[in-house]
Structures are given as structure tokens and as C-alpha cells.
Amino acid sequence: MRVVGLRLEPGQNVPEHRNAIPVALIVTEGRLHFDDGLKSGEVGAGEMMLINPGERHTYRADVDTSAYLVFAGLPGVRSRTWTLRRKS
Numbered sequence: 001m002r003v004v005g006l007r008l009e010p011g012q013n014v015p016e017h018r019n020a021i022p023v024a025l026i027v028t029e030g031r032l033h034f035d036d037g038l039k040s041g042e043v044g045a046g047e048m049m050l051i052n053p054g055e056r057h058t059y060r061a062d063v064d065t066s067a068y069l070v071f072a073g074l075p076g077v078r079s080r081t082w083t084l085r086r087k088s
Contacts, residue, residue, distance in 0.1 A: 010062055022051065033062065035059070
């Protein structure tokens with residue numbers, strides 16, 4: 001697992017890209033607007049967005065925004081998609 005801090009100023013964006021491993025994006029201040037080509041939305045302070053391996057996505061900030069990216073896995077190791085369902 002690896003944790004990376006992200007800070008975006010108003011008007012900054014992260015170009016469209018894909019990740020090889022699952023990522024949890026946790027916004028700690030401000031808000032991020034995201035788009036994955038199928039849906040778009042907003043993630044605010046105290047909220048989390050889950051990004052599955054291989055999903056194309058981009059995000060941008062309209063206000064000063066801070067977040068943590070939690071990379072959950074190792075590149076080249078087969079990853080499962082995220083799920084928040086409980087196992088029975």
C-alpha cells in the first residue's frame with residue numbers, strides 16, 4: 001500500500017489517465033470534480049471515491065483542494081475491483 005498527498009489549486013486538473021492498481025481518493029479539504037467517461041460528479045471534504053484498475057478518469061478542482069490517494073496493491077499483481085459489500 002502507498003499513500004500520496006495531492007493538492008490542487010482552483011482551475012488545476014489531472015489529465016485523463018488509468019491506474020494499474022485500485023486507488024481510493026479521499027478528499028480532506030475542498031472538492032474534486034471527476035469524470036470517468038460514463039459518469040461525472042463531485043467528491044467533497046470527508047468523502048471518498050474508489051477507482052478500479054484500468055478505469056480511465058480525470059479530476060479537477062474549482063477551489064483549493066487537498067486529498068490523499070491510497071494505492072492498494074502492487075503493479076503487475078492481479079487486482080480485484082473495489083467493493084463495499086459485506087461478505088456473507
